[in-house]
Amino acid sequence: MYTNKKCTLYLESNNYKPIVLEKCFVTHRSIFTSNKQGLSYTEKAFCICSDLNHGTIFNGGKDFLLEGVNIQIETSNDSEQSRSMTKRRLKDAGAYTVMLADLKGFGSKNMQHWELSCQ
Numbered sequence: 741m742y743t744n745k746k747c748t749l750y751l752e753s754n755n756y757k758p759i760v761l762e763k764c765f766v767t768h769r770s771i772f773t774s775n776k777q778g779l780s781y782t783e784k785a786f787c788i789c790s791d792l793n794h795g796t797i798f799n800g801g802k803d804f805l806l807e808g809v810n811i812q813i814e815t816s817n818d819s820e821q822s823r824s825m826t827k828r829r830l831k832d833a834g835a836y837t838v839m840l841a842d843l844k845g846f847g848s849k850n851m852q853h854w855e856l857s858c859q
Contacts, residue, residue: 746764747761748805748811750815753797753799761789762809765788769784784836785836787836788855790852814829836858837858838857842856
């Protein structure tokens, strides 16, 4: 797999503890497209990574992806207020919200990967 970035993933199921993804391919997309019904919003970024376990649990709209690995963001999942502050800090740092995570578990071990659609 061709890689161009290192990323940090923050999963709600992992109490927003940072997960470093050493091998990622990230591409940036347009924010919207035009069709007969008007504007249709699409993803801002698309990430392909192979560093995650098959059993990783994603929660669409509640998980975050940041480009880079040396990011110091205080995260906490102790209360509703601390979760809210964690989400705000991540968004302020420029994190993408992971809307859809799709495991492509076919083929050899080298071919298996996750595809993350982010807004």
